[in-house]
Amino acid sequence: MIRFLLKGLLRDRSRSSFPVLIVSAGVMLTVFLHAWLNGTILNVTQSTAQFKTGYVNVMTKAYAARADQIPNDLALLGVDTLLASLKQQFPDLLWAPRIMFGGLLDIPDEKGETKEQTPVSGLGVDLFSPNSPEWTILNIRSALVRGHLPEKQGELLIADELAQRLNIQPGQKATLISSTMYGSMALENFTIAGMLRFGVGPMDRSAVIADLSDIRQALDMQNGAGEILGFFRDNLYHEERANAITAEFNAEYPSNDPENGAGKFSPIMETLRTQSGLSEVLDIMAVYMRIIIGVFVFAMSVVLWNAGLTGSLRRYGEFGLRLAVGENKGHVYRSLIVESLAVGVAGSCIGTAIGLAFSYYLQVHGIDISGAMPKENAMMIPDVVRAQIEPATFVIGFLPGILATFFGSAIAGIGMYKRQTAQLFKELET
Amino acid sequence: MQNSAIIKTENLSKTYPLGLTALKALDTVNLSVATGEFLGFIGPSGSGKTTLLNIIGCLDAPTSGSAKVLGQPVESLSHKEAARLRMNRIGFIFQTFNLLPVYTVFENVEFPLLLLGMDAERRRGHVMDALQWVGLADRADSKPAQLSGGECQRVAIARAIVKKPELVLADEPTANLDAKNSHHIMQTMVQLNKELKTTFVFATHDEKVMAYLNRKIVLADGRIVKDEAGGQKSNVRDQKP
Ligand SMILES: Nc1ncnc2c1ncn2[C@@H]1O[C@H](COP(=O)(O)OP(=O)(O)OP(=O)(O)O)[C@@H](O)[C@H]1O
Ligand SMILES: [Mg+2]
Numbered sequence: 001m002i003r004f005l006l007k008g009l010l011r012d013r014s015r016s017s018f019p020v021l022i023v024s025a026g027v028m029l030t031v032f033l034h035a036w037l038n039g040t041i042l043n044v045t046q047s048t049a050q051f052k053t054g055y056v057n058v059m060t061k062a063y064a065a066r067a068d069q070i071p072n073d074l075a076l077l078g079v080d081t082l083l084a085s086l087k088q089q090f091p092d093l094l095w096a097p098r099i100m101f102g103g104l105l106d107i108p109d110e111k112g113e114t115k116e117q118t119p120v121s122g123l124g125v126d127l128f129s130p131n132s133p134e135w136t137i138l139n140i141r142s143a144l145v146r147g148h149l150p151e152k153q154g155e156l157l158i159a160d161e162l163a164q165r166l167n168i169q170p171g172q173k174a175t176l177i178s179s180t181m182y183g184s185m186a187l188e189n190f191t192i193a194g195m196l197r198f199g200v201g202p203m204d205r206s207a208v209i210a211d212l213s214d215i216r217q218a219l220d221m222q223n224g225a226g227e228i229l230g231f232f233r234d235n236l237y238h239e240e241r242a243n244a245i246t247a248e249f250n251a252e253y254p255s256n257d258p259e260n261g262a263g264k265f266s267p268i269m270e271t272l273r274t275q276s277g278l279s280e281v282l283d284i285m286a287v288y289m290r291i292i293i294g295v296f297v298f299a300m301s302v303v304l305w306n307a308g309l310t311g312s313l314r315r316y317g318e319f320g321l322r323l324a325v326g327e328n329k330g331h332v333y334r335s336l337i338v339e340s341l342a343v344g345v346a347g348s349c350i351g352t353a354i355g356l357a358f359s360y361y362l363q364v365h366g367i368d369i370s371g372a373m374p375k376e377n378a379m380m381i382p383d384v385v386r387a388q389i390e391p392a393t394f395v396i397g398f399l400p401g402i403l404a405t406f407f408g409s410a411i412a413g414i415g416m417y418k419r420q421t422a423q424l425f426k427e428l429e430t
Numbered sequence: 431m432q433n434s435a436i437i438k439t440e441n442l443s444k445t446y447p448l449g450l451t452a453l454k455a456l457d458t459v460n461l462s463v464a465t466g467e468f469l470g471f472i473g474p475s476g477s478g479k480t481t482l483l484n485i486i487g488c489l490d491a492p493t494s495g496s497a498k499v500l501g502q503p504v505e506s507l508s509h510k511e512a513a514r515l516r517m518n519r520i521g522f523i524f525q526t527f528n529l530l531p532v533y534t535v536f537e538n539v540e541f542p543l544l545l546l547g548m549d550a551e552r553r554r555g556h557v558m559d560a561l562q563w564v565g566l567a568d569r570a571d572s573k574p575a576q577l578s579g580g581e582c583q584r585v586a587i588a589r590a591i592v593k594k595p596e597l598v599l600a601d602e603p604t605a606n607l608d609a610k611n612s613h614h615i616m617q618t619m620v621q622l623n624k625e626l627k628t629t630f631v632f633a634t635h636d637e638k639v640m641a642y643l644n645r646k647i648v649l650a651d652g653r654i655v656k657d658e659a660g661g662q663k664s665n666v667r668d669q670k671p
Contacts (some may be wrong), residue, residue, distance in 0.1 A: 001544050004537070011532040321528045324489065325542045325589075326517020328510050 002338065009339050014314075016343060019307050023347025023405060024354065026300040027397035030293055031355025032387070034396045037289050039363065039388035041282060045237050045272065047200050047380035050137060051123075053275045054096070054229025056242050058086065058249070060265045063226065067275065070100045072181050072219060072226055076267060079225045086228060090245055093232060094133040097225035099124035099215045103178030103186075105158075105208060107166055116166045120158075120208045122176070124215025128153075137231055140196065140209070146170060147194025150211065156190035157209040160197045170194055176208070180220035188218035199383045201373055230269075242271040281379075297400040297407075304340075304408030333413050340409030341402065348401030355397060362387035436597060436629050437463035437486055441495035444481050444652075455481040457652040458495065463631065465596070468623045470632035472640060473649035479633035480601055482649070486631065487520055487599045488512035500596060517545050521590030525602035527582040529574040529589075535561070536570040539589045546593060560592040561585075564618055580611030587615060591622055598622075601633045609638060616642045 009016050049055050059067060062074040076082065079097050086095045101122045109115040126132040127150055135141065140149065145160050147170030156174060168174070170192055178186045190210065198204055216224060230245070232238055249269040273279040322332055363386050370383035444456040456478045463469060471479040484490040485497055488504050489512075497504040500519050507515065516522075521542075529538045539560055543553045561567045564584035574582055583603060590598050600619075604612040620642055623630050632639055640646060640660075648656035 004541070004544055007537075008530065008532045317526075317528055318530055321524075321530070322541075323513070324487070324516065324522045324524075325545060326513050326515075326520075327545055328513035330510075 002335075005335050005339060006342060009342060015339070016346075019304055019340075019343045019405065019408075020347040020350065022300060022303055022307070023344055023401045024351035026296050026404065027348045027351025027401040028355040028358070030296050030400050031352050031393060031397040032358050033292055034289065035355070035359030035387040035389050035393045036362065036385075037285055038390060038393065039386045041285050042236075042388045043382045043385050044281065044380065045278070046235060047382050048278050049229075049231065049235075049237065049272055050139075051198070051200060051203055051380050053270075053272050053278075054227075055232050055237050055272050056093070056230040056246055056269055057275075058082070058228040058230075058267045058269045059226065061268045062264045064268050064270060070102065070226065072099065072101060072221065073183065074265070075099070075181060075221055075224045075226045076228065077222075077224045077265075079223050079228065082267060083228060086230070086249075089249075090230065092241075093230040093245070094137065095228055095230055096133050096137060097126065097212060097228045099212060099219065099221065099224070099226045101178055101215065101219060101226075103176050105166075106175040106177055107168060108173060108175070118162065118166060119206065120162070120176075121202070121206045122178070122215065123207060123209045124212045125209060127211040128213070133231065138209075139198075143196040143198050144194050145197045147192065150193045153211060153214055154190055155193040155210070157194055157196050158192055159204050159207045160195035161204045162206055162208075163192070163195045168192055176210075176218060178219060180218075181224065182220060184220075186218050186220070188214065190214070200380055201370060201383065202378050202380060204383075237272055239271070239273065242273070245269070246271050277379075293396070293400055297403050300400060300404035301407040301411075304404050305411050307408070336409050336413045337406065340405040344402040344405030345398075347405070348398045351401060352394065352397040356389060356393065359387040359389050359393065363389055434465045435462045435498075436465045436467075437461065437497070437499050437631070439485075439495065439497040442482075442485065442492050442497050443494045444478075444485065444490070445493045454652050456485070456492070459652070459654055461647065461654065461657075463629065465629055466623070466627045467645055468620065468630045468643060469645035469647060470634050470639060470643040471647050471649055472633075472635055473655075474635070477649040478652040479649055481652075483599050483601055483631065483633045486597075487522060488515055517542070518593075519596050521593070521595040521598040523583075523586050523590045523598065523600035523603045525605045527574075527579075527586040527606075529582055529585055531574050533573075534570065535566065535572050535574070535577070535585050538574065538585055539592050542589060542593050556592050557588075560588040563591070563622065564588045564615075578611075580607050580614065583607060583611070583615055584618065587618060591626070591628065594626060595628065597629045597631065599631050602636070603632065604634070604636045604639055612636065612638045 058076070060074050060076055063071055063076070066074070083095055083097055101124070103120055103122055104117050105120045106114055107116040125134045125138065127134065140157070150157060158168065172192045174190050174192055176186070176188045176190060180186045196207070196209070198207075212225070216222060232241070246269045253263075253266045253268065273282070319332055323329065366384040366386035368384050373381060439459050439461045442456055442459040442461075443454065445452040445454050459482065471482055473479060481490065485492050485504060486499055488499065488507055492505050500515065502511070502515055504512075530541070533541075536557055539557045540553055543556055548556070558567060558570070561570055564587050566581060566584055566588065569577065569581065574585070577585065583606070598619075603615065607615070616639060619630055622628055632643065634640065643660055646656070646658050646660055647654055
């Protein structure tokens with residue numbers, strides 16, 4: 001019987017091809033959007049972690065309270081001990097102490113006079129200690145576009161975009177002007193080792209990277225660090241684990257009243273999500289995703305409902321006949337639903353396949369969105385955003401695909417179901 | 431056991447609400463039909479023929495009175511019971527043939543047997559037998575669109591009789607056919623009536639059909655106004671030569 005019905009469905013193009021086409025299109029868009037938003041979230045999360053906050057990070061309570069101002073006067077001290085205990089307590093994460101700082105980079109001419117001066121945002125990271133995780137975390141090797149990697153103290157890496165604007169060549173001297181931890185003027189001479197391109201707007205516009213010990217010396221921060229960042233080894237944000245680690249760590253440093261000075265400099269750990277406004281962005285994206293899928297389900301349902309209605313109107317003759325031959329109403333209605341589910345499954349499969357193909361292409365190639373980003377944007381959004389296929393991408397499309405066909409035909413079928421048998425039967429006569 | 435009445439109605443009435451008043455489509459119809467009869471309801475348009483046929487076919491319920499069809503009280507059957515009765519024991523033929531266009535002739539005739547859950551081999555035998563009766567065995571794989579109107583109606587007859595029902599209800603089966611085809615299908619049905627003892631009930635105002643009936647029940651305004659026996663044309667013809 002089911003075979004008989006499916007045979008009819010396949011032969012009747014207006015009942016099979018058209019709805020399958022609509023479902024495929026909707027499912028394809030859903031799958032693609034899912035992979036795309038997913039990829040965007042992943043890319044933004046990873047860049048933010050990479051260059052800004054880590055997946056978790058440790059600061060002093062006072063620093064954390066004003067973290068957006070990078071208050072190095074409130075930085076952590078005695079970092080070696082803290083770092084060692086973090087490594088021991090949470091060995092599943094990579095731990096990296098960093099100093100972020102603002103300053104001016106002064107480029108002298110041959111006579112030593114200032115030729116160019118430009119504001120930079122600096123990053124002091126551990127480059128020289130053995131097994132430093134920063135090489136992997138920052139991916140410095142593949143970001144290098146000119147010059148060479150730092151080999152000794154006193155060497156500086158600079159964003160290529162910035163270097164080109166200032167016409168700086170590798171090997172040239174530069175002076176960093178900033179302020180020490182205690183508020184006095186800091187001057188430090190560097191040699192430009194190489195130029196970097198990270199493909200992340202704020203970094204490429206103004207970043208300079210130097211070894212942590214050089215920056216400690218320049219800013220008078222012996223054994224200090226603004227933050228110690230923690231990274232999951234698979235470079236994915238595991239929210240539950242991050243929360244667990246944070247809770248465990250913070251329990252060891254009960255909160256004193258920072259206003260009274262007590263405990264002001266004791267460390268506190270925060271997660272990626274609680275900082276940098278990223279949590280709102282992630283939440284909004286998740287909401288967008290649900291809205292978009294909801295809209296798809298709704299729009300497709302309406303279209304399919306209409307197709308189902310015209311289809312069933314055309315088929316009242318068939319229904320009347322089937323009732324006359326002795327099929328009961330419930331059975332006819334159920335067969336309508338089965339047909340629609342067949343259409344839904346077929347459309348979902350096709351749509352998912354095409355959607356995945358598109359997504360895969362964009363996972364490999366990505367789209368350059370840097371042109372669409374505001375220039376002064378400070379969020380760590382990569383220039384090239386890639387789609388990201390995950391297990392959910394394979395199934396997400398079936399949700400709108402099957403729901404829409406189901407609702408579409410269920411609503412259309414009710415019209416048929418509500419009619420009196422004799423009425424349907426009469427329509428045979430017209 | 432019941433007597434041989436296959437249809438028996440008592441004071442059967444059907445009214446349709448019509449604005450503030452009501453329209454009496456059937457008015458105290460008392461009727462008894464014996465197994466093996468070949469009879470027809472005749473009368474002007476709107477006289478209630480289709481309404482009566484639908485009630486006998488358990489597609490509609492009476493407003494008052496009772497109708498026993500194949501031993502079952504129509505007025506108290508549930509949807510499911512009515513469907514089962516139709517599925518097992520009643521065949522329908524319509525004015526518009528109502529073949530399903532996407533299926534072949536064979537599949538159209540096969541459909542009632544699928545509902546009965548018959549296995550494929552027996553289905554095949556029954557369908558080919560039925561097509562043989564109506565003279566269309568060689569068109570089994572055609573689609574309805576490839577057949578003439580007369581051929582379509584013969585397929586519809588094959589579909590109605592393929593499960594060998596005890597009762598066949600035919601509403602204006604010749605209305606869309608020319609004289610030659612009308613005679614052809616009527617002769618087919620007369621033959622089936624004789625060979626299988628199938629009871630046929632027609633609703634018609636076609637003179638050609640009336641000529642074949644051995645009982646004519648004339649309706650007017652929902653009432654039986656005449657109930658007369660008549661010789662079957664084929665019988666008459668049989669005797670003449
Ligand atoms: N669903 C309905 N609602 C209201 N009135 C109806 C309905 N069905 C039938 N009628 C009325 O009942 C009366 C009998 O209708 P019926 O279809 O039985 O006539 P008929 O004898 O078959 O006519 P015809 O020869 O034109 O087919 C008609 O007046 C018709 O308008
Ligand atoms: Mg009628």
